[in-house]
Amino acid sequence: MTYPPSLQVPADDERFWAAVRAEFDASEDFINLENGFFGMPSRPVQEAFEAYSRMVNREAACFMRNRFPQRLAQVVETLAGFSGVAPEELVIVRNPTEGMNILIQGYPFRAGDEVVIGNQDYDSVDEALAMMQQRGRFSIVRVALPFHPRDDDEIVDAYECAITPKTRVMVLTHMLHRTGQILPVAKIARMARSRGIDVFVDAAHSFAHLDYRLPELESDFVVAHLHKWLGAPLGVGLLHVRKERIAEIAPLFGDTRYPAGDIRKLAHFGTRPPAAILAIEDAIAFHNRIGGRSKEARLRYLKDYWVSRVKDFERIVMMTPQAPERACAIAAFKVQGMEPARVADYLFEEHRIFTVATGAAGESFVRVTPHLYNTTGQLDRLAKAIGSLLQGVGGAKR
Ligand SMILES: Cc1ncc(COP(=O)(O)O)c(C=O)c1O
Numbered sequence: 271m272t273y274p275p276s277l278q279v280p281a282d283d284e285r286f287w288a289a290v291r292a293e294f295d296a297s298e299d300f301i302n303l304e305n306g307f308f309g310m311p312s313r314p315v316q317e318a319f320e321a322y323s324r325m326v327n328r329e330a331a332c333f334m335r336n337r338f339p340q341r342l343a344q345v346v347e348t349l350a351g352f353s354g355v356a357p358e359e360l361v362i363v364r365n366p367t368e369g370m371n372i373l374i375q376g377y378p379f380r381a382g383d384e385v386v387i388g389n390q391d392y393d394s395v396d397e398a399l400a401m402m403q404q405r406g407r408f409s410i411v412r413v414a415l416p417f418h419p420r421d422d423d424e425i426v427d428a429y430e431c432a433i434t435p436k437t438r439v440m441v442l443t444h445m446l447h448r449t450g451q452i453l454p455v456a457k458i459a460r461m462a463r464s465r466g467i468d469v470f471v472d473a474a475h476s477f478a479h480l481d482y483r484l485p486e487l488e489s490d491f492v493v494a495h496l497h498k499w500l501g502a503p504l505g506v507g508l509l510h511v512r513k514e515r516i517a518e519i520a521p522l523f524g525d526t527r528y529p530a531g532d533i534r535k536l537a538h539f540g541t542r543p544p545a546a547i548l549a550i551e552d553a554i555a556f557h558n559r560i561g562g563r564s565k566e567a568r569l570r571y572l573k574d575y576w577v578s579r580v581k582d583f584e585r586i587v588m589m590t591p592q593a594p595e596r597a598c599a600i601a602a603f604k605v606q607g608m609e610p611a612r613v614a615d616y617l618f619e620e621h622r623i624f625t626v627a628t629g630a631a632g633e634s635f636v637r638v639t640p641h642l643y644n645t646t647g648q649l650d651r652l653a654k655a656i657g658s659l660l661q662g663v664g665g666a667k668r
Contacts, residue, residue, distance in 0.1 A: 281570070282571060296310060301648045315549055322545040322548040362547055363508065379408050385411065386412075391443045417449065433467065439470060450601050475600065478501075478562070494508050516532070521535050573638075580657070586604075603638070605660065613636050623648075
């Protein structure tokens with residue numbers, strides 16, 4: 271069943287989504303609702319990856335020497351077209367940790383600079399900043415982010431209030447990994463730019479999840495995963511630096527080969543396994559076959575499906591805002607008076623539903639992340655399991 275690519279597939283067209291689901295080989299031993307860790311590649315991507323692996327190992331050095339450089343350039347070009355930037359502004363990295371370290375360690379900070387970051391951003395990004403702070407390169411200024419913002423202005427204002435004359439860079443996460451909250455990154459970046467501040471965007475979770483192209487983030491520096499929502503095999507991410515800014519970033523991995531303004535100077539990684547990189551094109555083809563708008567709408571629909579069934583239970587507290595523009599597939603909840611690890615263990619041990627206990631900014635909760643291959647029936651089972659857990663401890667439906 272196919273729709274013309276320009277049409278949005280209705281999020282509740284179960285016949286269409288069943289056909290999509292049939293292209294994934296998810297384990298039937300349990301219900302996986304922890305798809306925020308990495309995005310299971312579809313079968314076509316997995317098969318392409320395996321074929322590339324066999325080909326690389328058959329052709330060995332001959333492939334690596336004679337063909338990989340051109341194939342890599344071709345993949346970068348395809349990815350650039352998909353992302354809305356020029357190939358000369360893109361590096362394929364292993365993951366956002368690598369991309370963020372290239373930015374954080376390569377940016378020309380001056381003594382006394384301050385870097386602003388929220389209190390719900392990703393741990394390895396925090397650690398890269400903390401390491402550089404320990405080395406005396408800059409000081410970190412932390413912004414407390416609300417779990418349920420009133421509007422965009424509340425968030426933009428929170429970042430604006432953290433600015434001092436010493437602020438040089440803001441690190442922004444487009445979609446917070448633990449609660450799934452979407453930040454108005456373009457608005458914050460615009461405000462920052464008007465104050466002469468650069469923005470590094472961590473688009474790990476939003477890329478190929480929300481339907482947008484990188485320039486819409488209005489930031490000169492962006493990192494993202496390709497093995498989360500794009501569904502490429504594990505081990506690939508992207509780093510985007512706007513052309514005019516490349517010369518300012520010093521390579522993290524030693525390079526004397528490329529001129530200062532050539533982004534390949536940031537990509538001197540040594541030998542890398544090519545199969546996942548080659549399969550990025552297949553992941554883009556699969557994504558485009560569904561369509562970014564349809565995919566985003568279906569993911570939000572699946573999240574709303576389970577949330578609408580549990581949010582009014584007594585003792586349930588949602589940690590993710592409800593407005594459609596503030597979240598998509600990822601959402602988190604807590605059960606008042608119960609350790610999140612106990613909730614996650616109960617769901618897995620009693621109902622074979624896999625979620626994750628996590629936390630942020632002094633709160634702890636359970637994160638639930640459906641993917642395109644999850645069914646509404648599985649989400650009904652989640653809602654029922656949460657209901658039974660609450661009944662077991664004396665909770666009742668409101
Ligand atoms: C928002 C965010 N940033 C960065 C990362 C780092 O990803 P990785 O460990 O693959 O580098 C993650 C990982 O889940 C994330 O969710």
